[in-house]
Amino acid sequence: xxxxxxxxxxxxxxxxxxxxxxxxxxxxxxxxxxxxxxxxxxxxxxxxxxxxxxxxxxxxxxxxxxxxxxxxxxxxxxxxxxxxxxxxxxxxxxxxxxxxxxxxxxxxxxxxxxxxxxxxxxxxxxxxxxxxxxxxxxxxxxxxxxxxxxxxxxxxxxxxxxxxxxxxxxxxxxxxxxxxxxxxxxxxxxxxxxxxxxxxxxxxxxxxxxxxxxxxxxxxxxxxxxxxxxxxxxxxxxxxxxxxxxxxxxxxxxxxxxxxxxxxxxxxxxxxxxxxxxxxxxxxxxxxxxxxxxxxxxxxxxxxxxxxxxxxxxxxxxxxxxxxxxxxxx
Amino acid sequence: xxxxxxxxxxxxxxxxxxxxxxxxxxxxxxxxxxxxxxxxxxxxxxxxxxxxxxxxxxxxxxxxxxxxxxxxxxxxxxxxxxxxxxxxxxxxxxxxxxxxxxxxxxxxxxxxxxxxxxxxxxxxxxxxxxxxxxxxxxxxxxxxxxxxxxxxxxxxxxxxxxxxxxxxxxxxxxxxxxxxxxxxxxxxxxxxxxxxxxxxxxx
Numbered sequence: 001x002x003x004x005x006x007x008x009x010x011x012x013x014x015x016x017x018x019x020x021x022x023x024x025x026x027x028x029x030x031x032x033x034x035x036x037x038x039x040x041x042x043x044x045x046x047x048x049x050x051x052x053x054x055x056x057x058x059x060x061x062x063x064x065x066x067x068x069x070x071x072x073x074x075x076x077x078x079x080x081x082x083x084x085x086x087x088x089x090x091x092x093x094x095x096x097x098x099x100x101x102x103x104x105x106x107x108x109x110x111x112x113x114x115x116x117x118x119x120x121x122x123x124x125x126x127x128x129x130x131x132x133x134x135x136x137x138x139x140x141x142x143x144x145x146x147x148x149x150x151x152x153x154x155x156x157x158x159x160x161x162x163x164x165x166x167x168x169x170x171x172x173x174x175x176x177x178x179x180x181x182x183x184x185x186x187x188x189x190x191x192x193x194x195x196x197x198x199x200x201x202x203x204x205x206x207x208x209x210x211x212x213x214x215x216x217x218x219x220x221x222x223x224x225x226x227x228x229x230x231x232x233x234x235x236x237x238x239x240x241x242x243x244x245x246x247x248x249x250x251x252x253x254x255x256x257x258x259x260x261x262x263x264x265x266x267x268x269x270x271x272x273x274x275x276x277x278x279x280x281x282x283x284x285x286x287x288x289x290x291x292x293x294x295x296x297x298x299x300x301x302x303x304x305x306x307x308x309x310x311x312x313x314x315x316x317x318x319x320x321x322x323x324x325x326x327x328x329x330x
Numbered sequence: 331x332x333x334x335x336x337x338x339x340x341x342x343x344x345x346x347x348x349x350x351x352x353x354x355x356x357x358x359x360x361x362x363x364x365x366x367x368x369x370x371x372x373x374x375x376x377x378x379x380x381x382x383x384x385x386x387x388x389x390x391x392x393x394x395x396x397x398x399x400x401x402x403x404x405x406x407x408x409x410x411x412x413x414x415x416x417x418x419x420x421x422x423x424x425x426x427x428x429x430x431x432x433x434x435x436x437x438x439x440x441x442x443x444x445x446x447x448x449x450x451x452x453x454x455x456x457x458x459x460x461x462x463x464x465x466x467x468x469x470x471x472x473x474x475x476x477x478x479x480x481x482x483x484x485x486x487x488x489x490x491x492x493x494x495x496x497x498x499x500x501x502x503x504x505x506x507x508x509x510x511x512x513x514x515x516x517x518x519x520x521x522x523x524x525x526x527x528x529x530x531x532x533x
Binding site for chain 2: 053075076077078079080081082083084106107108111112115137138144145148196198199203204216218223
């Protein structure tokens with residue numbers, strides 16, 4: 001597989017150097033793998049810190065900036081960051097108002113963020129945590145590591161980030177983040193497997209006439225494989241899977257998210273089908289976001305995330321944000 | 331009796347076998363995980379050897395605590411905290427003694443394995459590193475060779491199991507038929523004990 005890289009070992013560092021060059025509003029510590037908004041710490045504001053394996057860009061580094069994250073800690077490709085990174089980030093961005101860790105529910109992320117919380121608390125930093133676990137494809141939470149954190153991460157980071165930017169206290173920002181997660185569900189499909197730089201060949205074999213339903217964002221195979229479906233059929237399947245798990249009473253935010261290698265034209269077409277299904281099911285759409293936000297390297301495919309919002313959450317979603325990947329109102 | 335040098339040889343032998351088997355670990359991980367276990371463990375043990383060289387810890391306990399700390403700060407994923415906890419807890423259990431018996435090592439490793447189970451929440455049969463570590467520690471009383479074969483058998487015995495922890499658990503039934511990469515690397519760690527005991531420098 002051809003890749004636009006130098007050598008696999010420096011993929012993450014090379015990407016960070018390029019990010020630093022492109023975004024002067026960010027301070028990028030390439031050696032220690034921490035991306036921080038340049039004006040941090042911001043007095044009186046809770047600081048949001050997230051992180052995870054690399055390969056999901058723009059998540060999380062692309063969401064660092066006013067109104068969203070204060071810092072992001074990228075790990076190796078598809079490997080959670082180490083505790084030292086989050087502890088360093090916490091020390092850099094804490095204004096005294098505390099930090100909120102936003103953690104996608106994967107065993108490695110949870111363990112490393114928990115260890116980081118201990119390190120930060122030893123330094124006298126107040127730490128809150130929101131665990132994101134929105135993936136309805138994981139049906140058997142009892143005998144697995146639980147539902148995975150996927151597309152809802154964007155909603156949690158944006159909405160909790162807006163609450164933090166208003167100067168709300170840590171307990172409140174944490175509660176908002178949890179509320180978003182509890183009201184968000186996702187479902188993803190893959191049309192192709194993913195190729196990590198370290199391995200150089202696809203992590204699983206997906207024949208051309210088939211698709212994988214219920215995938216994660218790390219190239220792990222999904223739960224079920226079927227003959228290829230149309231965009232409309234996939235939208236039916238994904239939206240029904242979500243609504244079965246969470247029949248919404250409130251309007252929803254919709255994220256139609258590309259996994260990395262699916263053209264925006266196809267994503268918009270898929271969004272049209274998602275909106276059709278939502279209309280048929282009587283679900284009111286408050287806002288829609290279409291694009292590549294929570295990706296899986298070069299995987300083709302898409303995920304749908306729905307997040308029920310009340311007026312307050314919708315107000316926080318609409319609040320100004322200024323990051324490399326998400327920007328409005330400022 | 332086992333001195334700090336034995337424990338350094340153990341880490342060196344493990345680093346060498348992780349290097350040798352990295353591609354196999356990654357291949358196993360790509361079947362039921364995310365295809366990076368080999369390179370992550372390689373990065374970790376390379377850092378462990380560098381730290382042992384630099385800081386030259388003087389006791390068995392200090393060697394393991396330092397190795398565990400380095401794994402936590404370099405490996406990432408679940409493997410970093412889990413392997414790091416295994417070695418750190420075992421090292422702490424050995425205390426400040428300059429030499430320890432094989433029995434003390436077995437007890438310390440038992441404490442380390444208990445720490446891994448507490449942290450990761452896995453029990454035997456969940457298709458994780460525990461499936462190779464628990465039989466290995468049980469067999470340590472009969473010597474390092476017995477522990478090695480128990481660990482290797484434990485790793486192979488994960489093939490028919492359904493994964494209930496970690497990323498492989500998302501596959502459900504489809505995790506059956508694959509050997510667990512974590513149990514496989516754990517068997518390499520246990521095998522390193524026998525190599526260290528054989529007196530070779532392990533380089």
